Amino acid sequence: MTEEQKTVAKSPGSNRWVGQSVARKEEARLLRGQGKFVDDYRLQGTLHVKFVRSAYAHARIASIDVEQARNAPGVAVVLTGAEVAKLVQPFIEIGPDPGGKILDYPMAVDKVHFQGEPVAAVVAESIEAAEDAAELARVDYESLPAVVDAEEALTDGSVLHPSSGTNLVWQGEFEYGDVDGAFSKAAHVIEIDRLHFHRFSSTPLENNVVIAQWDASDNQIYFWCNNSFPAFAIQFLSPALGVGIDQIHFQSHDIGGSFGIKITNYPYMAVCALASRACGGRPVKWVETRTEHMTASAHGNERTFRDTRVALDGDGVITAIESRHIDDCGAYPRYEPLGCIIWAQVLPGAYRVQNMRIHFSQAVTNKCPVGPNRGYSRMQHLWFLERVIDICGHRLGIPADEMRLRNYIKSSEMPYTTPNGCVYDSGDYAAMQRIAKDLIGWDEWQSKIAEARRQGRLIGIGIGTTLDSGTNNFGQSQIINPRAPYSGQSEGANVKLDIYGEIVVSIGSVPQGQGHETTAAQVVADVLNVHPDMVKVRPGFDTDRNVHTGHSGTYASQFAVTGLSAVHGAAAKLKSELSRLASFALGANEDDLEFGVGTQGPEVKDNKSGKSINYWGLANLVNVNNAGLPPDLDVTLNCRYVYRAPFKVPDIQRKYGNLTLTYAAQLHIAVIEIDRETYIPKILGYVAVDDCGRVVNPAIVRGQVFGATAHGIGAALYEDCRYDEAGNLLASTFSDYIPITALNMPRIRYGHLESPSPFSYNGAKGMGEGGAAPVHTVCAALQDALWSSGVIVKDSHNTADSVFRALSTLGLDRGQGLGARD
Amino acid sequence: MHPGPFRYHRAASLEEAAVMLQQLGEDARPLAGGQSLVPLMKLRLAGPTDLVDLAFVPGLSYVRHEDDGGEIRFGALTRHAEIADSGAAARFPILHDCAAGIGDVQVRNRGTIGGSVAEADPSGDWAPVLLTHVTEIRCVGPGGERTVALRDFILDAYTTALGPGELVREIVMRAPPHEDGERIGGAYIAAKRCAQVYATASAAVRLTLAGDVCRDVAIYLGAVALTPVEVTAAAEALRGRALTRETIEAAADAARSGGDPQPDMRGSAEYKCALATALVKRAIEIAARRARGEQVEVSHEYA
Incomplete structure (x- = not known):
């Protein structure tokens, strides 16, 4: 950044519109059936x-x-x-x-x-x-012969791709701290033979x-x-x-x-x-x-966690975790093996554990190739950590809330550097837990659950704490492949005054329902002190707008940081040009100029003389009425700005470095009862608390939290891309896949906390993926309900059928998801 | 949706439709509500050469219900939604349980009772319900009219007694014979993974109570075999006995081995049997309360 841009960036104008639930600009066409899809x-x-x-x-x-x-x-x-x-x-x-x-x-x-x-x-x-x-x-x-299991694929009994000669795509060892030392000093060592995160989309x-x-x-x-x-x-x-x-x-x-x-x-x-x-x-x-x-098309990554060992001290604080993770990427890697590193953005999750040794491998199988499904690669790992926390808590008799409090990273430790060099920008997981417990009525539920259990009912309460790491550092690809030509993260935007003085914004992002037109207009409105309705944001993406960068797109929970920073930077550049131009046009000192809206629309006013010039006049001066403009007044009113996230290339040998800029967090609590006769798990209460830093548009954030919650509950209880042994997909229509609908959704209570990010200009964090919080939460509640029956929740997907099989003798032998407690 | 090519015909009467179907050959199909046929055509799992649309045949959409409660007549093209809203459904709650729980609103607004019965899908909702009562299917074909008892009408999965060109005209459901003072109650519960899909298992129960004693009973399971299954062992556990927790549980338990379900994405065979047991128990309890004059709203189990 030049010195001048820095100055502008520090004076963002008013803050009237950012933070408001401005109605979505996109709604007008979408609700009228006038959206334009391919x-x-x-x-x-x-x-x-x-x-x-x-x-x-x-x-x-x-x-x-x-x-x-x-x-x-x-x-x-x-x-x-x-x-x-x-x-x-x-x-x-x-x-x-x-x-x-x-x-x-x-x-x-x-x-x-x-x-x-x-x-x-x-x-x-x-x-x-x-x-x-x-x-x-x-x-x-x-x-x-079809290979549908990743562990079996790694034996190379039937090789998919003769050109590579093996089904192994990538493997690596992620070791941090002193794992062996921690195990030798541990008060408790808990072992979990197998956990499995299922395939859904x-x-x-x-x-x-x-x-x-x-x-x-x-x-x-x-x-x-x-x-x-x-x-x-x-x-x-x-x-x-x-x-x-x-x-x-x-x-x-x-x-x-x-x-x-x-x-x-x-x-x-x-x-x-x-x-x-x-x-x-x-x-x-x-x-x-x-x-x-x-x-x-693509499914989400399936992952198996093998031979997990957890070291804990006498207070139930986890001191080390070691495990073997086998990822299944389907028939072709495509975007993979990036998922083999992306999970490491959240290596310790919300927890302070310092010593970790994870052997990670990825295999091809005869199944649909995977794609970066919402919560991509991180949710599998976060689910693993949440199962570890719950299983350890139950084993040691420490309640789920207390077990987490003893292990959470504290807000006073933020920004917190993880053992692998990621920097958690801000957050207060304990405070989120308090908010969520209040909303669900934790204490009342504890007594209700105790009473219900005395009547023989299967009922449990569970917490899921998860992170939505956003704005990724493509440099992590070099940990996978030192020759990968990618690092950093960027987004481009252009803000211009059109010939008639309209404010027009183009962004390199690719909105799919996240309301980019609205939030971009809010940002520009604040910079120029105008109304968001006066800001025209071009819908969609177009290479010919020439604003995009090589990272442009909408993925990895980043628009609020990358997209809006780019928009903000471009708007600030435009403001600086307008200021110079207005100073010439009004014969005024730039320090006396005020941006705002006058009787003739958006304008710049000289506070000394009281004279003003509106945007039409300013655009006219540059575009079609420019005779007499001084040659050194070098303005185009067509300002592109590229936001580059402040990243370095990670240390490839140590697999160490900051992999993501912001860490939004989700804390969900669910109460679930399993019907003793039908085995159907029913959600009796559900709370979702979200912290994505400064909220740009609360209604949009809330909508995305609800959407991600529905997606996660669907994944936990209904949605399953299951294959049979011959590699036939058993859920090729909605009749078998069961995407979640309103009838299956519980009522969601929503709460939020704002921990501004110190790393984004606006304090916002990327959000929208939700870290698959409901998958962790539903499993935690099921685990709580089933612990006394001797069942361990070992799969991320649980249905009435799998609960039935786990609870019946038959299931103890054959159950694929839940398993008997040893 | 892009089905294979087919010819479309519109019949003015059922008699005309029957003749058309017979002449067009075995790859011609009648189209009622289209809720099974159209998705199959969309997936190109069905490729009829001709469709004979029955939707414009007049006078086939009605629910006629005599006030003495003895008999209900359904026109073959009566939509599920109309049945759910009918006076008959208010009088016989088991009809409401079924009609109001089929698929989702769109399916109920299009799908017909005649189409459902004629499709004979192993997971269909209507057949187990109708079988708990005395139900006849009035058919019309190229050879004229005939009436077939529903229990003789469904021969196998997707297979009925309908001959070439033959169509369902009317479904007639009667309460089973009962004495004055005896009271009849019924209930139907399906467990579905979500609204739009067929049941994982379902149970239909009709009880005739004389005082507290179950004088007569019919219990059918749906979705757990190729056709609806009558679980006579479960019925025997109740017949002639007072309805107590023990007798109801004995009946439910007897239903466990009634079906022969196939494992699929809806559940394992063992689970479906266990689920059927639970549904039978609940349906008996609700049917009994209704027989005693209680208003009981039933919702399917969604999981």
Whole structure:
């Protein structure tokens, strides 16, 4: 930053709008059904794609015959995986060898690696014609043994990718402090043989959609797509398709949710682009069906925690944890193996434990590839830590609240450096626990639960403490692969006065329902002292706006920090230009100028002379009426600002460094009763307390907390991407996947705390992922309900069925989730 | 939704529909509410060559309920939502339990009782409920009309006694024979993972009480076998006995082995049996309270 920008950044103008529940600008069009989603684009001459997909989880493609499909009515082109492979380079692998040797093409080439993997793309004049023709494709498969368990995959009995020769993608040892010393001094050592975090996904209202147009005349590719991290996607697509990155144009407008899952839809973008080129540059559209989305978009990471040992002192304070974590990334790594480091952003969770030794490995399996599902990689680890806390607490007879209080990092220790060098910016977990306990009525529940248990009822109360680390340092990718060309984090924004003086904001972010237009307008309104309605924020993302950076996108809980810092910086730059320009126009001293709204709209006023000039006058002077402007008055009123988060490249050898800028926290409490006859777990009370630093827009934050809570409760009790042993997905429709609905939702009591971040200009922290707090919380409450029956909650997904099996003798032998207490 | 190509026909009467279906051949399907057929076509799991739409046939949507309570007639195209709101459902709460709990609002506004019975889905809600009473299906086909008892109508999963071109015209449900002073109560409870999906298990109970003694009873399970299962052992545990905690539990326990469920995402076979037991117990209790004149609202179990 220049000295001048720093000065401007320190005087953010008024603070009237930031912090208010300003009504969302986006609502007007979305509630009227006037949102513009990718499928709403109707381009002249559009062709439609239907993918032929594998019914097998693992098989060799013996033969593929698409002649009949090619000759079917309305068909423009049919591309097989083998044909596509000749037209592209395989996608970049982020990881080093052995995972780096995996060949990932947009479609299956000679083998299929998961059920639903596309083997051919049928492109036709209508989607109906494409679907009819796709039924005529004949593919002969030779079935191969499917590997659906990551631990089994690591034995390499059946190898998915011959090019790498192993199912191991990445492994590393994360060791900090003196683990052996802590165990030798421990008062208690508690062992947990196996914990398992299940595979689930997000169910955005809008599935993946791509329109691609490869214009041969100038070799430009135009994408309309709901990918949520396009800056990254185009870095994958450019080398794969063999075009310069500036030849790839990407646009989105409204997006119906992503939750990270849409980050990895770029293979489909590639196929649509190739199909467009094959059809003379006609636009090619692919609208994913729900079954395709469930089967072959992306799922969240599944993780198994093995041989966990926990050292505690006599007071129940955890002094060391060692464990082996095996992550399952499905058939192709794609965004992985970044998840092998991202969990380490929250290595000790909310706890003070100093000594940790985690062996982390990741395997490919014959299942849908994973994508960064909301709470990505951190929630699995945080769930693990919460199970450790609860199991240890129960073993030692220390209540859940007290066990946590004894182990929490204290607010007085903030900013707190974790054993692996991450810096927790601020927070007060004990205070959040107090708020949550008050809201749920902890003490009353304790007596009600005791009474209910005397009547033989299965009822429990549980706490989940979790972190939502936001604004990630891409330098952590170098811990995975020292040659990875990524570090830091940035976002770009542009604030300008248009020719008629309108304030127009463009951002590099990719909103999917988070209200970026609204919160950006709040920030600009405060800088320029105008009303947010006077600030026009362009919806969606567009590479041609030229504001984005290589990190641009909406992921990793960061907009309130990266996006709004960029907007703030750009607005401050514009303000500084306006000030210089107004000083010239009004013949005034800059110190006497005041920004505000006059009778003719937004204006700058000279407090000495009382004269003012409105934004139209100022824009006019620069853009269309500029004769006589002094040559040294170098203003454009078109100000781009790039926010760069203050990161360093981590120490790769020690796996040490600050991996994330802000740490929002969630503390949830649930009371759950298990029906003794139906075994159905019912949530009787639920509290969600959130701390995301300074809140920019309370209504938007509240909405995201409720959404994340619903997602987490769904994951804990309903949503499960389960596969059978042959690799068939058993939940390929909503009838089996059971996304949570209003009928299944309990009433949520909401509370919040504001611990401003010292690391963001506005004190805000990124939020929205919620750290999967409900998964931890529901498991904790179930554990409390079931402890006296001798059951340990070992899986993140629990249903009436799994509770039944755990409680019956049968379940003790065969139960996959909960297990008997030894 | 992008089904395969099909021809669409609109029938003016059931007789015409029957002729059309017979002439169009076995790949033609009648379309009532479309709540099973249309999703199957969308997934291309069903690919009928022709659809004969019955929605425009007049006079098939009604609930006729004689005041003496003896008989209820449902037109085949009566939507679940209409039944839920009908006077018959107010009089026979078991009908309300069923109709108001099928799927979600959209499904109830489109789906029909005739379509549900003719589909014979193993997890369908109507069949177990109707089977606890004396129910007949009035059919119309190319050969004319006939009436089949519901217990003879459902032959297997997705298989009924309907012949080629034959359609359901009306469903007639009667209270079982009973003496003056005897009182009848019924209840239906399904456990569903969420509103839109078929039940994991369901139980329908109809009791005829003479004083405190259960003079007659019918207990059916849904979703735990290829067709609804009558659990006679459970009924025997109650018949001729006073309804006490012990007899009710004995009946519920006898229901445990009544089904032959398949494991799936809704639950393991063992769990479904256990769940059916719990539902039978609850349904008996509620049916008994209703027989005694109590107003009892029933909600399905959602988990």
